Amino acid sequence: MGKYWKLLTILVVIVLSVGTFYITTAIAGNSSPDFKFKLEKGDIKDIQNLKLVGDYLHGMNGEGVAITSDDTVYSSELSYFSQLNNSFYTEPAIQQLQKDYRGFMRGKTWHTATISQDEEQVVYANVKGNDFTNKVKEFEIELLNKKTNNKTTFTVDIPHHEKYNYVNVENVNLIDGKVKLVTLNYLSNQDQTQDEIHLFQIDLKKQKVIEDKVIYSNTVQKQQNSSLYRVESGNTTSFNDYTVFMKDTFKEMKDEYGNYYEEIGKSELIAVNMQTGKVTTFTPPPEFDLVEDSSTFAVSGSKLYFLQADGKGYEVLEYDLEKAALTKKPITQLPESDSAPVMRRQVKAENNKLYIVIQVQSQKAPADVYVIDLKKQQTIVEGKLVSEKVTNDAGNYELYINDFYVNE
Structure with a gap:
């Protein structure tokens, strides 16, 4: 009998919590x-x-x-x-995919940078175990056939993963049966080179990385800092012709009172042609x-x-x-x-x-x-x-x- 009282108590707490939630919502919304x-x-x-x-x-x-x-x-x-599901801040393109392919999208990130689609398939690509306490090792790839609803899941090793503290997927594109990933890789041992932009090609049939190209090395001089970030190109899951990054370089300066501050030096734009892989800086x-x-x-x-x-x-x-x-x-x-x-x-x-x-x-x-x-x-x-x-x-x-x- 005791366990039933416990279940009843839990149920009452849930009902009261949810009820209070909706009453508070109604009052606040007025x-x-x-x-x-x-x-x-x-x-x-x-x-x-x-x-x-x-x-x-x-x-x-x-x-x-x-x-x-x-x-x-x-x-x-x-x-x-x-x-609880944080749906309020989910991008519309992701919401549409969640509506159309609920099973495939379950547990996926809400950002369009890691998802791409064409008329036949949807692909998700991200880094597995991506944090500063656990060394990055693998890309996690999931592919959905829209017609058959069949899902393929596999992982591939990130080449030279021991060099990096963190790898962030900035753009995913489906091109001719291959997945192209643009990533921002943060090096473990930073000297003058702080981070790198990589272009990966992953063959979906062979389930392997067939190209890992360093397309930009963020190198700065001593007493300088820099920021490297992707220029916003919308919130789309369709093919992107270009992925563009901005690099800002900051010089360390000292004022008349001996206080240090940073002053922006120069900026560079790095454009990656996603079809050809050509890089323009x-x-x-x-x-x-x-x-x-x-x-x-x-x-x-x-x-x-x-x-x-x-x-x-x-x-x-x-x-x-x-x-x-x-x-x-x-x-x-x-x-x-x-x-x-x-x-x-x-x-x-x-x-x-x-x-x-x-x-x-x-x-x-x-x-x-x-x-x-x-x-x-x-x-x-x-x-x-x-x-x-x-x-x-x-x-x-x-x-x-x-x-x-x-x-x-």
Whole structure:
């Protein structure tokens, strides 16, 4: 009889916990503002695939928020189990795969960098046992045939894995029956070379690595530091023509009081052609104001796009990665934001369109949103994110847009 009382007690605790969760959610949701897109140019259908994700802070309380053209959803409004699964922050491309291939996607990472697909198959590739306390040794590969629903799983040794503390998969592509991986490898014994960019080819039939090519070594001089990171190219599981990295080098300086600080020295862009494996390294043109805007890049096909403030507003510059040349004039001009200070600028490319979100410090219109048709080189959407249904209780709040996604 005792065990039944224990089970009953556990059940009551679960019911009360979940019940309290939903009551608290209902109370909290009443005072939270709704956000809508107010367009000054264009059609709302052109941003129906846009999803902004961030943090909403009100007093001492904070929670996640997702904003689309249809709805504003707070993390507290999600089901108990959705919150446990972290589905709120999952990229739309991954959510679609989870919906279509639930069994295959179970337990997979939520980031598109490790997944690629074509019409026939889906491939997942990541590092097994990837942390700083357990030496990396193997790639874990899983392949799903969409027609038969058959799954193939295997591991392959990472060549010279003993050299690395950490290996991060930056991009996965399916090409001609092979998986191409671009990885960022952090060396165990750092001297002047701190990390390396690798291009791996894995034969799916033979289930083995057939190429491991070091395409860039991040080497710095003494008394220098550097950061090497991938330029954002959207949240897609489709084929990427290029994978682009930025390297920033910092010099160690000393002020008049003897205090040390770092000053950015120079920057390099490293572009990897995923079809041919050709690597192009170039110094960004002076038109790119990297000190202020180092994160406002997007890659579409063989073009690199950069959002540049010009004193009147913003201009979008285009760099041809194949020709290694900057287009002579901006492809479009965007108007200046309102008088509120700019907090962050984010740019992503998808479906031959460039999506731009410029966040400002304003509660009435916390962000400007633009969509540019890259083929026509025209701005097709100009709009603002505005708050609606703000009660007195929710009047003083802060909204931080951490990221945004575009559905494929």
